[in-house]
Amino acid sequence: MLLKYTPEEIQKMQRVGAYDRVDKIGEGTYGVVYKAKDIRNQKNVALKRIRLESETEGIPSTAMREISLLRDLKHHSIVELFDVIVSENSIYMVFEYLDMDLKKMLDRHKSSFTPMLVKSYMHQMLDAIAYCHMNRILHRDLKPQNLLIDREGHIKLADFGLARSVNLPIRIYTHEVVTLWYRAPEILLGTKFYCVGVDTWSLGCIFAEMILKRPLFPGDSEIDQLFKIFQQMGTPDETKWPGVSHLSDYKKSFPYWEAQPLPNEMQHDLYAHTLFCELMHYDPTRRLAPKSAMMHPYFDNEEAISEQQKLRVIFDYVCELMKLKLRKLFAIANILKLL
Structure with a gap:
């Protein structure tokens, strides 16, 4: 059994x-x-x-x-x-039961993503992943759909169907993990060995998405995903990422792009900018661990969501529930007309 x-x-x-x-x-x-x-x-x-x-x-x-x-x-x-x-x-x-996932909230309630709420969500996500990593578990499928939220400002990690325990030394794992937009470049380049850095990269992508209110790297294929990363962060080489040229899917013929400044929305807060950069190093060994990230200066003024923010989140939920009920009522009315 x-x-x-x-x-x-x-x-x-x-x-x-x-x-x-x-x-x-x-x-x-x-x-x-x-x-x-x-x-x-x-x-x-x-x-x-x-x-x-x-x-x-x-x-x-x-x-x-x-x-x-x-x-x-x-x-x-x-x-x-x-x-x-x-x-x-x-x-x-x-x-x-939680009311909604982060993707739905990003799609429907963009105005709710104040800097304070983003900071609170990010701290909670880092805390959850730090706990997983402390217990030698990789989630491997971090994305907004797998982060559930409630109307009190809490966010919780869900869907451990692709998660797995890791043992030392690091073993070879399957490459078919992590939804494309949140997939780390080492996986896209065919690494045979990976560890906690894959979750850290995904968290960085989600962090940027909450700030930008749109996905950072919305690729439609593995090569398109890689090139979207390269176009923003520059094409990696041995200087930026020691060992990258030895990965099985790395090609010397890759187009060369210079790194570009991050979108304007990510430049307003210096600490948010630096935290993102420290989570998103090409070299997985240089990515800031979630436990260390929780102590980043970005969170120095981190405080509980204010009552005003809570009420705003609740108001958004109530509005959404009312809309859903109205849609159902209209649907029933239309059916009755046909009878």
Whole structure:
């Protein structure tokens, strides 16, 4: 058996009826995510249903990985796994419910991203990743869709389906990790060895996206992604990045670009600018570790989000919920007209 549970846990897992599905909120390769209500305490939860296609295939490796890691990871900025429920042809993972992911907020509520909120979110993300790295876990898929937020200004790391434990010495890992826009250049260039720097690079990209309110490197293929990085940061060479010419997908024929100044929005705050640069070194060994980044001068004046900011975030959420309800009402009205 791949997972071991106590008799008490097995009994607990059989209670799928304890959760009443409210709405479908997401769908992925291995299953569907619902907003649900725990009928025992009336609290909202996120219910991820993963279909077991056949007895021979068993539980998908991504689900196995996520369950095994989240059973051990307990941190205030990492989404909590409450329960695992096994039925005849499905496995359900019950998570704490948060209102929205960072991508949706970036798409719909750009005005909410004040410098103070960006600073708070960034500090919480660094804290979560520092905790993962302290426990020798790489997330490997950091992107706005995998960062969940609530209306109190909290942001939590989710979706550990591609995460894995790392052992020393560093082993060879698969290259097919991290969504393209947030993928570190060493992965794009075919490195056989990588470690915590891949998460650090992704965090830097997300940091820039919150400031710019748009993706920093929105490539549409691996080579386009590389060239977008090169065009901004300059084409890497042995001076900038010792060993880069030995990576399997590095080509001497790559076009040469000089590094360009960062967009104007990232130059207004000197400390934000320097933090970004320290997270985004070409050489992975030079990237600032998340724990060290939390002590960067950018956070010297870091304070809890003010009540005014909280109210603003709440107001945005209420407006969004009202819009969704109105859309549903209009849809129902249109259906009734057709009857």
